[in-house]
Amino acid sequence: xxxxxxxxxxxxxxxxxxxxxxxxxxxxxxxxxxxxxxxxxxxxxxxxxxxxxxxxxxxxxxxxxxxxxxxxxxxxxxxxxxxxxxxxxxxxxxxxxxxxxxxxxxxxxxxxxxxxxxxxxxxxxxxxxxxxxxxxxxxxxxxxxxxxxxxxxxxxxxxxxxxxxxxxxxxxxxxxxxxxxxxxxxxxxxxxxxxxxxxxxxxxxxxxxxxxxxxxxxxxxxxxxxxxxxxxxxxxxxxxxxxxxxxxxxxxxxxxxxxxxxxxxxxxxxxxxxxxxxxxxxxxxxxxxxxxxxxxxxxxxxxxxxxxxxxxxxxxxxxxxxxxxxxxxxxxxxxxxxxxxxxxxxxxxxxxxxxxxxxxxxxxxxxxxxxxxxxxxxxxxxxxxxxxxxxxxxxxxxxxxxxxxxxxxxxxxxxxxxxxxx
Amino acid sequence: xxxxxxxxxxxxxxxxxxxxxxxxxxxxxxxxxxxxxxxxxxxxxxxxxxxxxxxxxxxxxxxxxxxxxxxxxxxxxxxxxxxxxxxxxxxxxxxxxxxxxxxxxxxxxxxxxxxxxxxxxxxxxxxxxxxxxxxxxxxxxxxxxxxxxxxxxxxxxxxxxxxxxxxxxxxxxxxxxxxxxxxxxxxxxxxxxxxxxxxxxxxxxxxxxxxxxxxxxxxxxxxxxxxxxxxxxxxxxxxxxxxxxxxxxxxxxxxxxxxxxxxxxxxxxxxxxxxxxxxxxxxxxxxxxxxxxxxxxxxxxxxxxxxxxxxxxxxxxxxxxxxxxxxxxxxxxxxxxxxxxxxxxxxxxxxxxxxxxxxxxxxxxxxxxxxxxxxxxxxxxxxxxxxxxxxxxxxxxxxxxxxxxxxxxxxxxxxxxxxxxxxxxxxxxxxxxxxxxxxxxxxxxxxxxxxxxxxxxxx
Ligand SMILES: Cc1cc2nc3c(=O)[nH]c(=O)nc-3n(C[C@H](O)[C@H](O)[C@H](O)COP(=O)(O)OP(=O)(O)OC[C@H]3O[C@@H](n4cnc5c(N)ncnc54)[C@H](O)[C@@H]3O)c2cc1C
Ligand code: SF4
Ligand code: SF4
Numbered sequence: 001x002x003x004x005x006x007x008x009x010x011x012x013x014x015x016x017x018x019x020x021x022x023x024x025x026x027x028x029x030x031x032x033x034x035x036x037x038x039x040x041x042x043x044x045x046x047x048x049x050x051x052x053x054x055x056x057x058x059x060x061x062x063x064x065x066x067x068x069x070x071x072x073x074x075x076x077x078x079x080x081x082x083x084x085x086x087x088x089x090x091x092x093x094x095x096x097x098x099x100x101x102x103x104x105x106x107x108x109x110x111x112x113x114x115x116x117x118x119x120x121x122x123x124x125x126x127x128x129x130x131x132x133x134x135x136x137x138x139x140x141x142x143x144x145x146x147x148x149x150x151x152x153x154x155x156x157x158x159x160x161x162x163x164x165x166x167x168x169x170x171x172x173x174x175x176x177x178x179x180x181x182x183x184x185x186x187x188x189x190x191x192x193x194x195x196x197x198x199x200x201x202x203x204x205x206x207x208x209x210x211x212x213x214x215x216x217x218x219x220x221x222x223x224x225x226x227x228x229x230x231x232x233x234x235x236x237x238x239x240x241x242x243x244x245x246x247x248x249x250x251x252x253x254x255x256x257x258x259x260x261x262x263x264x265x266x267x268x269x270x271x272x273x274x275x276x277x278x279x280x281x282x283x284x285x286x287x288x289x290x291x292x293x294x295x296x297x298x299x300x301x302x303x304x305x306x307x308x309x310x311x312x313x314x315x316x317x318x319x320x321x322x323x324x325x326x327x328x329x330x331x332x333x334x335x336x337x338x339x340x341x342x343x344x345x346x347x348x349x350x351x352x353x354x355x356x357x358x359x360x361x362x363x364x365x366x367x368x369x370x371x372x373x374x375x376x377x378x379x380x381x382x383x384x385x386x387x388x389x390x391x392x393x394x395x396x397x398x399x400x401x402x403x404x405x406x407x408x409x410x411x412x413x414x415x416x417x418x419x420x421x422x
Numbered sequence: 423x424x425x426x427x428x429x430x431x432x433x434x435x436x437x438x439x440x441x442x443x444x445x446x447x448x449x450x451x452x453x454x455x456x457x458x459x460x461x462x463x464x465x466x467x468x469x470x471x472x473x474x475x476x477x478x479x480x481x482x483x484x485x486x487x488x489x490x491x492x493x494x495x496x497x498x499x500x501x502x503x504x505x506x507x508x509x510x511x512x513x514x515x516x517x518x519x520x521x522x523x524x525x526x527x528x529x530x531x532x533x534x535x536x537x538x539x540x541x542x543x544x545x546x547x548x549x550x551x552x553x554x555x556x557x558x559x560x561x562x563x564x565x566x567x568x569x570x571x572x573x574x575x576x577x578x579x580x581x582x583x584x585x586x587x588x589x590x591x592x593x594x595x596x597x598x599x600x601x602x603x604x605x606x607x608x609x610x611x612x613x614x615x616x617x618x619x620x621x622x623x624x625x626x627x628x629x630x631x632x633x634x635x636x637x638x639x640x641x642x643x644x645x646x647x648x649x650x651x652x653x654x655x656x657x658x659x660x661x662x663x664x665x666x667x668x669x670x671x672x673x674x675x676x677x678x679x680x681x682x683x684x685x686x687x688x689x690x691x692x693x694x695x696x697x698x699x700x701x702x703x704x705x706x707x708x709x710x711x712x713x714x715x716x717x718x719x720x721x722x723x724x725x726x727x728x729x730x731x732x733x734x735x736x737x738x739x740x741x742x743x744x745x746x747x748x749x750x751x752x753x754x755x756x757x758x759x760x761x762x763x764x765x766x767x768x769x770x771x772x773x774x775x776x777x778x779x780x781x782x783x784x785x786x787x788x789x790x791x792x793x794x795x796x797x798x799x800x801x802x803x804x805x806x807x808x809x810x811x812x813x814x815x816x817x818x819x820x821x822x823x824x825x826x827x828x829x830x831x832x833x834x835x836x837x838x839x840x841x842x843x844x845x846x847x848x849x850x851x852x853x854x855x856x857x858x859x860x861x862x863x864x865x866x867x868x869x870x871x872x873x874x875x876x877x878x879x880x881x
Contacts, residue, residue: 016456
């Protein structure tokens with residue numbers, strides 16, 4: 001009970017107005033009150049008072065949250081439903097054990113060499129394991145495993161990103177020293193994002209430091225209620241990032257940044273006072289790539305040829321909820337010739353929600369469908385975003401009928417713009 | 423607890439997945455925005471009038487109370503299952519069936535969210551004006567049942583002014599139609615109007631025919647700041663006497679100004695004692711001319727500042743103070759008792775002064791704002807429920823506020839309805855004769871008192 005009991009005051013702030021019904025992506029598809037923020041808060045209070053049983057049904061209800069933070073943004077009382085859901089999941093995990101899926105996730109995340117080994121194996125075996133789907137929108141393979149269902153996800157990278165570059169690449173004197181926190185999806189699936197990040201930072205004269213012993217940010221672990229793994233990963237990351245003096249810690253994954261800004265200080269910092277000031281320092285230093293590039297004065301090459309590209313920018317929830325909405329758009333607009341379409345639904349959730357997509361694939365793709373339709377209607381030929389997780393989800397959605405639309409990370413487009421490549 | 427065979431019958435009517443009996447569902451369908459909580463025995467989600475009718479037949483046979491529910495955003499506990507029974511939720515009946523651009527009517531199911539209908543008709547150049555602040559989540563069924571209103575009521579009226587006809591499942595299970603799709607129709611009693619504001623006690627609305635208007639071409643927002651509440655009130659009278667009916671006339675009294683300034687420091691000028699937010703809509707030229715005229719009309723009335731927005735971003739900036747009241751209130755005291763009295767609009771200064779006295783007498787902060795154009799005032803009595811004597815004092819203050827409003831020829835509630843939370847006070851406003859007539863209607867339609875029992879009338 002402790003994880004919930006300590007935030008009981010936050011639970012009491014909900015006045016049950018129902019505003020969150022208008023904004024919860026999961027509710028928009030499922031239409032049942034227990035999945036709204038208001039419902040989850042009522043259930044959390046019930047768990048605390050003993051009126052709601054800690055059973056599989058409660059676990060099911062609490063799993064129906066993307067942790068997108070939309071309800072928090074729209075709530076007049078700023079009730080932190082995302083943190084409440086995480087606390088409830090922790091209580092459920094303690095009382096009922098982790099789900100088999102979360103156990104696997106935690107095992108893998110807790111151990112990078114295991115993850116590296118597995119990705120090697122998957123790569124060698126991939127031609128045999130995976131069914132081929134049309135080679136469009138960067139999606140090449142479909143897992144045949146039952147547990148992955150109908151998901152379409154890209155092939156794993158030939159070589160993970162971490163380890164490709166020297167740990168420290170000195171820049172020009174007087175320019176900022178930037179620690180780059182890579183994150184799992186970039187590392188294993190989209191190393192091209194990492195390459196773009198390194199290229200851009202170097203061009204801007206920064207010293208780039210990629211600590212080799214950085215780990216997963218831990219979001220997937222705490223999302224399943226596994227505090228211990230989360231804490232251990234967070235502490236390892238603290239140690240890895242604190243080793244090098246730097247001006248910034250840059251993330252190019254919205255969720256990793258969200259973990260640094262919100263989850264580390266609140267879920268861990270408030271719990272473990274001995275770590276709190278270190279988490280606070282990390283939160284203050286960490287910055288999303290778009291904000292950093294904007295601040296450092298990114299300028300594209302004048303012969304940049306983004307000409308003729310129509311781009312739909314997707315706001316990742318974990319950037320939007322931190323008000324990182326202006327910078328990515330301005331950076332894109334700075335690319336000569338690029339047309340940024342101002343479309344409906346650019347700021348709604350893609351439906352991934354980390355482990356949510358695994359547990360509720362149908363609902364996840366239901367939420368995604370509205371986005372895909374909006375992208376289709378916008379007649380964009382590229383989707384740009386700031387989160388590799390969103391890229392996976394949007395690519396999966398686009399592969400069913402909008403195969404010609406490419407999904408790319410903002411940094412990839414900016415790197416092209418700086419190089420003068422199309 | 424419902425007997426297993428009843429659950430089985432319910433499932434046979436609506437389908438297994440549309441009946442919920444888990445504790446998790448019972449908890450989540452037993453509250454509304456009043457924050458009161460009661461546990462139902464089951465929650466049913468019928469798909470249409472016919473399923474609704476069969477549920478009512480079953481409920482009548484077994485004498486099980488049924489509580490209609492839309493979004494559960496009510497401010498008076500109207501949907502709450504006090505005493506247990508079946509909560510009947512309309513969310514599955516959420517289709518916009520038809521938008522008739524020629525006759526300018528819309529036919530909708532009750533679970534449609536108000537704002538979704540507005541978006542749909544506006545895309546066709548039409549307009550559904552009622553705009554409760556909850557329009558992004560409240561349902562049209564709930565709006566009709568509470569006769570919801572909003573800022574635009576000054577010019578356009580409230581929900582009932584737009585309802586032309588209904589399909590209703592009566593408590594006994596009969597399905598009837600009231601009214602029709604035409605603006606005129608005088609055959610028989612006006613059951614449509616009777617059902618508007620009936621708070622789910624006379625029938626379950628399963629279909630609604632709504633009147634639409636052409637969408638006004640443009641809209642203009644202004645903010646006027648006065649050195650007294652009397653100035654603001656005479657501004658309202660002067661504007662309307664000047665033959666201009668704004669679409670919105672919202673006011674904040676000095677308690678609300680102080681509250682927002684104290685929390686957010688928006689830089690209101692010194693001496694600001696009342697704020698009027700004025701919005702015009704209509705033909706572009708006319709709106710500009712009227713805006714200029716309003717600037718002149720209000721100048722002699724103790725005006726401190728007057729701003730007119732040039733575009734929607736500026737308009738949003740003018741709305742800012744008004745929108746910040748709710749979050750600011752939270753900081754005054756943790757709990758709020760939110761009443762929505764009405765007085766004739768020229769009595770606003772009198773009622774505000776009276777409320778100030780009441781606030782002083784009981785030493786409880788009371789913050790007022792609302793719709794100056796129609797005299798509907800949101801009276802927010804701010805207390806800390808964990809302090810026992812505060813709850814008691816607040817109860818006395820509420821009674822005095824109601825008494826004052828009634829004494830000025832007003833009403834205890836302009837929008838939110840009676841439900842559970844105001845039923846103890848109903849006899850202050852309604853005479854035994856009125857209550858007798860209402861109860862006779864209720865009894866005739868619902869002899870077993872199974873549809874939303876315990877609401878409106880004191881027990
Ligand atoms: C933040 C906030 C702002 C608000 N602002 C306003 C405002 O500006 N103006 C205003 O008028 N109200 C306002 N309200 C109150 C509330 O939103 C309205 O009363 C609204 O009409 C309720 O709709 P609902 O769908 O939530 O109904 P519910 O709360 O679910 O039910 C309300 C009543 O309607 C009955 N009912 C619901 N559906 C049906 C049906 N199909 N047939 C028969 N009876 C039915 C219920 O039994 C109950 O008595 C506000 C509420 C909140 C939380
Ligand atoms: S979480 Fe916030 S928006 Fe949702 S019901 Fe509670 S107070 Fe209202
Ligand atoms: S965080 Fe997102 S998914 Fe979870 S309750 Fe809030 S709005 Fe819904």
